[in-house]
Amino acid sequence: MEVTDLLIRLLSAPSVTPDDAGLMEFVQEYLPGYEIIRLDEGGVKNLFMYRKFGEGEHLCFAGHVDVVPPGEGWRSDPFTPRIEKGVITARGAQDMKSGVAAFVEAMKRAERFNGTLSLLLTSDEEGDATYGTRIMLAHLRQIGLLPDYAIVAEPTCEERFGDAIKIGRRGSINGVIEKRGRQGHAAYPEKAVNPIHKVSQVLPHMAGVNLDEGDEFFAPSQFVITDIRAGMEVTNVTPGKLKMMFNVRNNTHTDLKDVEEFVHRYFSGMDYDLKLSQSAKPFVTDPDTRVVRVLDRAIAEVTGLAPKHSTAGGTSDARFFAEYGVKVVEFGVRNDTIHAPNERVPIDEVEGLYRVFRRVIEAF
Structure with a gap:
């Protein structure tokens, strides 16, 4: 399955918070060879999958499969992805199933990594986030599996794909x-x-x-x-x-x-x-941190752009990683239609994001 096909499969699931619409089970089956930890509470589904390739550091890709309600004003069924002129329209296209598809596909194709590679998914980011990423990270700390670094694939770009990453967030x-x-x-x-x-x-x-x-x-x-x-x-x-x-x-x-x-x-x-x-709570990750440097370089190689380091916007689950001392950064597609009717994402941005994450894995 190519990354675009994977995205279409994810977008076809009506996973309005906190319903995962079966996506956790789908991802588990899609990534053979990874250890699985499930933590479901309060109607929320949480999935952590990891694979230890070597003795190096632990990099986690994180995101959410839940989406906000579609609302009115759609030109087509929000959970039947429509492809037109190289653009996919569906609820969650930008926020943030494109990011999930990109890192899941990159992890599926990873053959080697100098350390532990993992993903963390929740179905409660767009809601209160009480039983989502926060409780999974608390559990990972208890069992000694907290990552050293994390990339949250929220949509971060502004005018062009590759022009911005978030190295922090305001409280x-x-x-x-x-x-x-x-x-x-x-x-x-x-x-x-x-x-x-x-x-x-x-x-x-x-x-x-x-x-x-x-x-x-x-x-x-x-x-x-x-x-x-x-x-x-x-x-x-x-x-x-x-x-x-x-x-x-x-x-x-x-x-x-x-x-x-x-x-x-x-x-x-x-x-x-x-x-x-x-x-x-506010946080900022030092731009000289390894995960920022590697991501910057991967973006430049794929897009030819040097992304600006931003802390603008609202909150995301990256804040929970920061509270546990994990060096976290966010990068994803553009965010110009998130939460809006006819949310859409260009296919070339999804493919570009997948290539960036492949390079991060290879270079980390």
């Missing part, structure tokens, strides 16, 4: 502020405490403000207000409470405590509650 801090006031009649503002008026005084100092200056790898951490609501949708009652939600995509210079102190600086003296949670 994500979510916050909810509840400002209490005193409800009253709009005609008697002196008898009420209007939380909207109070909060509006500090918004110019908070909304869109950078909490740090960033660095060579990261953009500044910005305080982004995502929702403000108060009142009963009437004009003659001042509200008794205001709720404001925000998000900070933080780099390594700003943490949870910094965000808490920032909020308190402007809400000090007000009657308010603050709830903070961190769904992802």
